[in-house]
Amino acid sequence: MSNAAATSAAGGGAARRHVDIVMAGMARRRAAERRFRLYGRIAIGVGLFFLVVLFGSIVSNGYSAFWQTELRLDVKLDASQIDPQGGRDPAILGRADYGGIIKHRLREMFPEVHGRRDRIALYGLVSNGAAFELRARVLANPSLIGQTVSLWVPADDDVDMLMKGKIKRAGPEKDRRLKDNQLRWIDQLKADGRLEKRFNVNFFTRGDSRDPELAGIWGAAVGSFYTLIVTLLLSFPLGVAAAVYLEEFAPRNRWTDLIEVNINNLAAVPSIVFGLLGLAVFINFFGLPRSAPVVGGLVLTLMTLPTIIIASRAALKSVPPSIREAALGVGASPMQAMIYHVLPLAMPGMLTGTIIGMAQALGETAPLLMIGMVAFIADIPRGAFDPATVLPVQIYLWADSPERAYVERTSAAIMVLLAFLIAMNLFAVMMRKRFERRW
Amino acid sequence: MESQAISMKGNLDEQHDLSRARAAPAPTVSRETRGQTVGELRSQSARMRCTGVNVFYGEKHAVKNVNIDLGNNEVLAMIGPSGCGKTTFLRCLNRMNDTVSGCRVTGEIVMDGKDINARGVDVVPLRAQVSMVFQKPNPFPKSIWENVAFGPRIHGLAQNKVELDEIVVNSLQRAGLWNEVKDRLHEPGTGLSGGQQQRLCIARSIAVHPEVILMDEPCSALDPIATARIEELIDELRENYTICIVTHSMQQAARVSQRTAYFHLGDLIEVGDTKQIFTRPQHQLTEDYITGRFG
Numbered sequence: 001m002s003n004a005a006a007t008s009a010a011g012g013g014a015a016r017r018h019v020d021i022v023m024a025g026m027a028r029r030r031a032a033e034r035r036f037r038l039y040g041r042i043a044i045g046v047g048l049f050f051l052v053v054l055f056g057s058i059v060s061n062g063y064s065a066f067w068q069t070e071l072r073l074d075v076k077l078d079a080s081q082i083d084p085q086g087g088r089d090p091a092i093l094g095r096a097d098y099g100g101i102i103k104h105r106l107r108e109m110f111p112e113v114h115g116r117r118d119r120i121a122l123y124g125l126v127s128n129g130a131a132f133e134l135r136a137r138v139l140a141n142p143s144l145i146g147q148t149v150s151l152w153v154p155a156d157d158d159v160d161m162l163m164k165g166k167i168k169r170a171g172p173e174k175d176r177r178l179k180d181n182q183l184r185w186i187d188q189l190k191a192d193g194r195l196e197k198r199f200n201v202n203f204f205t206r207g208d209s210r211d212p213e214l215a216g217i218w219g220a221a222v223g224s225f226y227t228l229i230v231t232l233l234l235s236f237p238l239g240v241a242a243a244v245y246l247e248e249f250a251p252r253n254r255w256t257d258l259i260e261v262n263i264n265n266l267a268a269v270p271s272i273v274f275g276l277l278g279l280a281v282f283i284n285f286f287g288l289p290r291s292a293p294v295v296g297g298l299v300l301t302l303m304t305l306p307t308i309i310i311a312s313r314a315a316l317k318s319v320p321p322s323i324r325e326a327a328l329g330v331g332a333s334p335m336q337a338m339i340y341h342v343l344p345l346a347m348p349g350m351l352t353g354t355i356i357g358m359a360q361a362l363g364e365t366a367p368l369l370m371i372g373m374v375a376f377i378a379d380i381p382r383g384a385f386d387p388a389t390v391l392p393v394q395i396y397l398w399a400d401s402p403e404r405a406y407v408e409r410t411s412a413a414i415m416v417l418l419a420f421l422i423a424m425n426l427f428a429v430m431m432r433k434r435f436e437r438r439w
Numbered sequence: 440m441e442s443q444a445i446s447m448k449g450n451l452d453e454q455h456d457l458s459r460a461r462a463a464p465a466p467t468v469s470r471e472t473r474g475q476t477v478g479e480l481r482s483q484s485a486r487m488r489c490t491g492v493n494v495f496y497g498e499k500h501a502v503k504n505v506n507i508d509l510g511n512n513e514v515l516a517m518i519g520p521s522g523c524g525k526t527t528f529l530r531c532l533n534r535m536n537d538t539v540s541g542c543r544v545t546g547e548i549v550m551d552g553k554d555i556n557a558r559g560v561d562v563v564p565l566r567a568q569v570s571m572v573f574q575k576p577n578p579f580p581k582s583i584w585e586n587v588a589f590g591p592r593i594h595g596l597a598q599n600k601v602e603l604d605e606i607v608v609n610s611l612q613r614a615g616l617w618n619e620v621k622d623r624l625h626e627p628g629t630g631l632s633g634g635q636q637q638r639l640c641i642a643r644s645i646a647v648h649p650e651v652i653l654m655d656e657p658c659s660a661l662d663p664i665a666t667a668r669i670e671e672l673i674d675e676l677r678e679n680y681t682i683c684i685v686t687h688s689m690q691q692a693a694r695v696s697q698r699t700a701y702f703h704l705g706d707l708i709e710v711g712d713t714k715q716i717f718t719r720p721q722h723q724l725t726e727d728y729i730t731g732r733f734g
């Protein structure tokens with residue numbers, strides 16, 4: 001016992017034990033580790049901060065667009081005015097002067113208003129869309145004719161902005177969009193409980209419009225949907241097939257090297273160039289329709305293909321070669337080894353690449369401007385060949401419009417776009433979870 | 440002199456086992472002689488006949504002018520220090536080296552009267568005939584059942600699910616894994632222990648009923664009991680098949696093989712009857728290796 005202690009003391013005196021050297025360095029190592037962790041947290045913190053600022057500003061600007069000021073009118077649907085023959089023929093019902101009925105009702109509500117100029121100011125409180133809404137109500141339910149119906153119609157965008165406090169009532173009258181008499185009528189309507197902010201259904205169901213209170217995101221959303229479907233259907237199979245061929249089957253020679261370099265180059269080409277290409281090739285040469293999602297999809301396919309090919313090849317490369325050997329070793333053909341073993345393992349990576357590509361495509365604006373998807377299109381597209389616009393282009397168009405009410409709609413459209421992106425990413429995560437296998 | 444970076448753990452036992460080698464007459468070929476294999480290269484009934492096989496990895500000459508027969512109903516053991524080209528040569532026998540880019544194989548390997556390296560030979564049926572168990576266990580990341588069923592299914596060896604099940608069960612039994620996995624056939628093969636994975640890989644390769652089985656250190660991850668089971672299996676398979684096994688255990692080579700080949704730095708130094716190799720090696724290098732003398 002004492003012997004052992006003596007030896008170890010002697011040993012300790014003679015030479016430093018290795019563990020002492022290790023311990024001496026430990027403080028430095030731990031500090032380095034702590035420092036690295038701190039840098040990581042700072043980086044994430046900065047990223048999160050900007051994300052919160054971005055989302056915060058968009059949401060605070062845009063949430064109000066989900067409510068729209070509406071005006072309650074009790075209109076008398078006079079049969080003699082709407083359906084003089086009494087046949088309830090939709091063609092005749094559709095042609096009746098609903099705008100006149102609404103104006104008539106407004107005059108009734110404010111009998112003191114005289115003179116052409118004042119009357120126009122009064123009619124201006126109600127959106128142009130009110131007549132369409134009344135018409136739609138009657139066409140959907142002709143039995144209303146002869147009755148007095150109470151209906152909410154959208155108010156003009158200036159009224160809406162005033163109600164939301166986005167334009168001021170103070171200041172000289174000539175600088176204001178709403179004149180003194182209009183303000184008076186608005187106050188009266190508000191006092192009567194006829195003016196209210198209600199959920200903005202139009203925003204989610206309609207296409208674009210020159211009147212902000214009637215402008216909706218649905219047209220652009222459908223356009224984006226068709227465009228992305230075309231993109232996905234073309235770029236995923238093409239990209240995966242190209243990646244599989246290049247990675248697994250193609251001989252390694254100068255040609256495949258050249259192709260690889262060019263795929264990488266293609267990924268770096270500015271997207272507007274693809275738009276010009278699409279214009280020249282798909283529209284001018286092949287004569288495909290302008291402004292159509294099918295052309296948008298083709299152009300975006302060109303743009304996303306390199307992303308998908310590069311990600312898919314990386315995913316294939318990361319499959320351990322021993323899996324291929326195992327399959328080949330029992331006599332699987334290269335194709336069978338591919339389909340049964342390599343592809344399922346590479347699928348999560350391929351899907352991630354595809355979703356990144358699709359998310360890029362969803363947010364892409366520039367190339368679509370080139371092929372005419374920037375046109376003003378009020379109708380909801382009913383197929384990939386109908387003229388359409390897409391969400392980012394819609395955002396661009398609204399951001400460019402002078403009316404104050406488009407500001408909140410721009411932010412709201414951004415929120416819809418972000419919701420799309422988040423949904424797509426969630427879907428990607430789900431798919432990855434489903435396909436992921438550990439080895 | 441070339442030094443071999445090989446761990447000779449367990450070599451002491453082998454020396455004990457092979458003490459007779461010491462008493463054997465001095466080898467007739469000195470260690471400097473290389474490039475020419477000594478011993479019995481050819482066997483009476485050859486299943487595969489290799490003539491002048493060379494393998495290059497780019498510039499590296501990994502296997503040099505190998506001539507050897509794999510006999511019918513015979514186990515050939517390949518021994519030699521690490522990095523001497525055993526795996527590389529084994530992989531020539533079912534053309535697995537095709538998948539390695541930069542690898543070039545020359546020479547002739549004749550099976551059923553045809554050179555398997557010849558132009559136009561389809562490697563798929565060749566590999567179904569000559570199947571391989573790799574040095575590192577490489578089960579598919581799928582269920583145990585799927586692992587074994589894959590081969591028979593792609594080759595259409597079973598008419599229906601019942602037959603396929605039969606093949607799977609039979610293969611697992613023969614590989615000595617059945618009792619351990621019979622209750623978890625549908626759990627992932629990658630969840631097994633290293634030794635179990637290796638036996639799963641053996642089951643997978645015998646499930647296609649190959650005629651030649653190439654085994655690259657199949658027992659390096661196994662305990663003595665599992666090793667004994669595999670050795671039994673090898674003995675059993677020998678009745679119908681040809682087997683080539685790479686091993687670092689000379690006892691195992693002595694136990695399971697009829698013929699033994701000794702590789703050294705890419706050269707096939709000596710081939711011969713196992714008993715003779717371990718008792719009366721003709722080449723100095725062989726004697727040095729089996730007696731644990733190096734350097």
Ligand SMILES: Nc1ncnc2c1ncn2[C@@H]1O[C@H](COP(=O)(O)OP(=O)(O)OP(=O)(O)O)[C@@H](O)[C@H]1O
Nearest residue numbers: 496499501520521522523524525526527528539574
């Ligand atoms: N893919 C490869 N590329 C380049 N060189 C290789 C490759 N595979 C093997 N080699 C080299 O070829 C030689 C033979 O390797 P091989 O794997 O056949 O050795 P081995 O005899 O099986 O060794 P061990 O007993 O350690 O498994 C080694 O020198 C090795 O470095």
Ligand SMILES: [Mg+2]
Nearest residue numbers: 525526574655
């Ligand atoms: Mg090896």
